[in-house]
Amino acid sequence: MKIFSFIIVSVTGLLLILATTDMPEWGNPFSPASTHVSPRYIENTVEETAVPNMVTSVLADYRGYDTLGETTVIFTAGVCCVLLLRRYRQ
Amino acid sequence: MIERKKDLIIETLCRVLIPFMQVFALYVIAHGHHSPGGGFQGGCILGSSFILLCVAYDLIEAKRRMSEKLNTLFSSAGVIIFAGIGIICLALGGNYLDYGWLSKLFPVTPVDGRSLGILGIEIGVGFTVMAVMISIFLDLASKGKHEEELK
Numbered sequence: 001m002k003i004f005s006f007i008i009v010s011v012t013g014l015l016l017i018l019a020t021t022d023m024p025e026w027g028n029p030f031s032p033a034s035t036h037v038s039p040r041y042i043e044n045t046v047e048e049t050a051v052p053n054m055v056t057s058v059l060a061d062y063r064g065y066d067t068l069g070e071t072t073v074i075f076t077a078g079v080c081c082v083l084l085l086r087r088y089r090q
Numbered sequence: 091m092i093e094r095k096k097d098l099i100i101e102t103l104c105r106v107l108i109p110f111m112q113v114f115a116l117y118v119i120a121h122g123h124h125s126p127g128g129g130f131q132g133g134c135i136l137g138s139s140f141i142l143l144c145v146a147y148d149l150i151e152a153k154r155r156m157s158e159k160l161n162t163l164f165s166s167a168g169v170i171i172f173a174g175i176g177i178i179c180l181a182l183g184g185n186y187l188d189y190g191w192l193s194k195l196f197p198v199t200p201v202d203g204r205s206l207g208i209l210g211i212e213i214g215v216g217f218t219v220m221a222v223m224i225s226i227f228l229d230l231a232s233k234g235k236h237e238e239e240l241k
Contacts, residue, residue, distance in 0.1 A: 049204040075222065
């Protein structure tokens, strides 16, 4: 059973490593992310959100739902630490 | 029982340093949409200023300033602020977290409403990050004991 799991993990890992060769080059200006999404944010951030900081506008506005999830993750981590570490009186 | 060892230099230095750290943290949160910064970073600075208080003084003094009850309240209040702004946008007729619709509540244009919404959620994120940092530190440092048991 252990050998079987090892084979599955190795094959999955090899497939993932093979898939990385298909990824666009680092910093390639013609990759899909640089030709569609990035110019849209760079050109329209100030007109659409009145925020000069592009990073914040993407983080909090265009990708606001993601940030809500991040905040919930932090909150859940805090609640788990309270549950695990805090001792309650009898 | 935790003994408190007084040290004049450390206490004086921290008494001077902590207010500046907190003002800077509030600046980072409030100015996050105009300069580098935001809720996560500002919340971390705010939380670490409190941890400095715990290190320089003691846990009883720290818990008198920020009790665990208040801390838990803050950590959930941040998420509620964030989700609540989304629900307000939903109630005003837009999509969830579509801050442009906040212009119906406040006297701003829809574009400025987005800036306002971003500021609101940064404040919520800052609350949560600060309270969770303090909460984890207090639980680790006090071995999970409550205020009465520390004395």
